[in-house]
Amino acid sequence: MTSKRFPTPLRPRPGKAIALLAILACIASAGAQVPSESELKAAFVYNFAKFVQWPAEAFASATAPLHLCVAGRDLPPAFEALHGKSAQGREVRVRRLLRTDDVGQCHALYVPESAESLVPEHLRNSRGTPILTIGESEGFAANRGIVGFAPRDDRLHFEINPESAARAGIRVSSQLLRLSTIVRDEKRVRP
Numbered sequence: 001m002t003s004k005r006f007p008t009p010l011r012p013r014p015g016k017a018i019a020l021l022a023i024l025a026c027i028a029s030a031g032a033q034v035p036s037e038s039e040l041k042a043a044f045v046y047n048f049a050k051f052v053q054w055p056a057e058a059f060a061s062a063t064a065p066l067h068l069c070v071a072g073r074d075l076p077p078a079f080e081a082l083h084g085k086s087a088q089g090r091e092v093r094v095r096r097l098l099r100t101d102d103v104g105q106c107h108a109l110y111v112p113e114s115a116e117s118l119v120p121e122h123l124r125n126s127r128g129t130p131i132l133t134i135g136e137s138e139g140f141a142a143n144r145g146i147v148g149f150a151p152r153d154d155r156l157h158f159e160i161n162p163e164s165a166a167r168a169g170i171r172v173s174s175q176l177l178r179l180s181t182i183v184r185d186e187k188r189v190r191p
Helices: 014-030 037-050 100-105 113-126 162-168 173-178
Strands: 064-072 090-097 108-111 132-135 148-149 158-160
Touching: 037 064, 037 108, 037 113, 037 132, 037 148, 064 100, 064 113, 090 100, 100 113, 113 132, 132 162, 158 173
Parallel strands: 064 090, 064 108, 108 132, 132 148
Antiparallel strands: 148 158
16 A cells, blocks of 8 residues: 655644644633634634645645635635735635635635534535645534534634545644544534
8 A cells, every 4th residue: 555645845843833822722711812713713724724734736836825715705804814824835825715616726624603504515525635624613523524623611622533634635743633632533424
């Protein structure tokens, strides 16, 4: 059995992003000058993009941008602020995803709670493609998403489904896995 080879020059600096994730978690629980929930989630999503590795064929070229799509009609300002930043050595381009069948234009797809009714369709349309799926709905990661936010004890936590990541051809860094709750497929989305 052959394993996929992932490019090595695009490795993130683990200390910096892990420190940011830890700081964000502490801020969220400390109550001092707390960023909005949307700002926290946008910061987490941005760091998720830094700590996963897509297969080379996911991008048209070595300099192609990383497309971060936000499902639904609203594009929160915190996510708009990510447009133009850099992740994995690529410019991040943020856009709204209004149609579920356009998911193939995304490298990362964020499904906010306001678009929860579209989760099954988004997951179905992204199946077998190298798209980092991130959602807010309860059980998102266990329902074949890759990363799901899971608020607990008035703090923002996240779950990762390594099985879903492997199916998408996406490799999640061990540092990010250590910060998450690991979940496995529990529910199956109908084909």
